[in-house]
Amino acid sequence: MTAATAAADSLAESLVGRAVHVKVPATSANLGPGFDTLGLALARYDELDVEATDAADHRIEVHGVGEGQVPLDESHLVVRAIAHTFHRAGVPMPKLHLVAHNSIPHGRGLGSSGAAIVAGVMAAKGLLAGIVEFTPDELLELATELEGHPDNVAPALFGGLTIAWVTPEGPRHKKLIVHRGVSPLVLVPEHEMSTALARSLQPESVPHEDAVFNVSRSALLIAALIQSPELLLAATEDKLHQHYRAQAMPETDRLIRVLRAAGHPAVVSGAGPSILVLASDPSERADAIRLLEESADTEWHALPLAVDFLGATVTDAAS
Numbered sequence: 318m319t320a321a322t323a324a325a326d327s328l329a330e331s332l333v334g335r336a337v338h339v340k341v342p343a344t345s346a347n348l349g350p351g352f353d354t355l356g357l358a359l360a361r362y363d364e365l366d367v368e369a370t371d372a373a374d375h376r377i378e379v380h381g382v383g384e385g386q387v388p389l390d391e392s393h394l395v396v397r398a399i400a401h402t403f404h405r406a407g408v409p410m411p412k413l414h415l416v417a418h419n420s421i422p423h424g425r426g427l428g429s430s431g432a433a434i435v436a437g438v439m440a441a442k443g444l445l446a447g448i449v450e451f452t453p454d455e456l457l458e459l460a461t462e463l464e465g466h467p468d469n470v471a472p473a474l475f476g477g478l479t480i481a482w483v484t485p486e487g488p489r490h491k492k493l494i495v496h497r498g499v500s501p502l503v504l505v506p507e508h509e510m511s512t513a514l515a516r517s518l519q520p521e522s523v524p525h526e527d528a529v530f531n532v533s534r535s536a537l538l539i540a541a542l543i544q545s546p547e548l549l550l551a552a553t554e555d556k557l558h559q560h561y562r563a564q565a566m567p568e569t570d571r572l573i574r575v576l577r578a579a580g581h582p583a584v585v586s587g588a589g590p591s592i593l594v595l596a597s598d599p600s601e602r603a604d605a606i607r608l609l610e611e612s613a614d615t616e617w618h619a620l621p622l623a624v625d626f627l628g629a630t631v632t633d634a635a636s
């Protein structure tokens with residue numbers, strides 16, 4: 318054994334017994350025109366307890382959403398994100414006892430994979446505290462490397478409304494505080510949608526006038542969300558992604574048309590199939606729910622959710 322290997326092993330051993338609790342919000346990305354850029358954190362959470370152990374293997378328990386469906390070995394997305402972060406830190410990852418309590422629906426466009434990745438990055442940050450520290454940009458970079466695009470992981474990490482962009486040095490974000498009148502409503506169908514399938518329906522290039530259309534609506538959307546909610550219907554128009562994907566989620570497309578025709582700023586949440594309504598007050602939410610009940614052909618769940626302003630948290634837990 319070399320001196321470097323012995324030092325790494327002793328570092329890993331020193332982590333045994335460390336335990337953290339992580340809480341990560343759901344997110345809705347795109348928000349209409351802000352494809353791969355804008356995201357909003359929502360007050361529905363996955364919570365995890367992660368402990369470093371000296372056991373022979375990982376022990377993973379999942380309760381709630383994903384129970385009996387997600388893998389319970391090192392291919393579990395949270396464990397992969399922890400491993401990725403330890404690798405970047407240059408510290409061998411110990412075996413883990415991980416207990417997840419999930420409430421973010423899977424495959425519905427509410428950022429469940431981004432939340433799992435952020436949970437892993439934050440758990441690793443907590444387990445490595447005092448040994449290796451990470452800046453907010455580094456946390457965003459680690460999470461984006463696994464997710465592929467930053468628009469879900471930025472609000473999951475930092476909360477509120479986030480603008481995320483990619484630079485040669487890595488992804489960056491700006492967090493904004495949403496106007497207190499904005500009252501998000503998420504409408505969730507029973508069926509799932511694959512983000513990979515949704516992305517495969519996007520064209521390689523778009524007409525210049527469509528790009529200009531989305532630039533104007535994205536700029537307006539920032540003003541609407543932080544200052545002028547009365548502009549949300551105009552500000553949530555989009556020509557970059559939703560109509561290309563409509564064939565894969567026809568009922569989502571139809572209900573968005575019904576809601577928008579009645580004046581509600583409804584958009585596909587992330588890659589769908591859920592719908593996000595950016596209502597301006599709680600009574601508008603109630604109207605949108607009534608319209609959904611009258612118009613939907615299949616079963617949908619209405620989730621009135623507050624904006625989460627905190628983002629992901631990690632705290633020490635007694636082991």
Ligand code: HSE
Pocket residue numbers: 346347352353354466468469512515516558587588
């Ligand atoms: N911006 C992403 C998309 C969000 O719409 O494909 C879903 O991961």
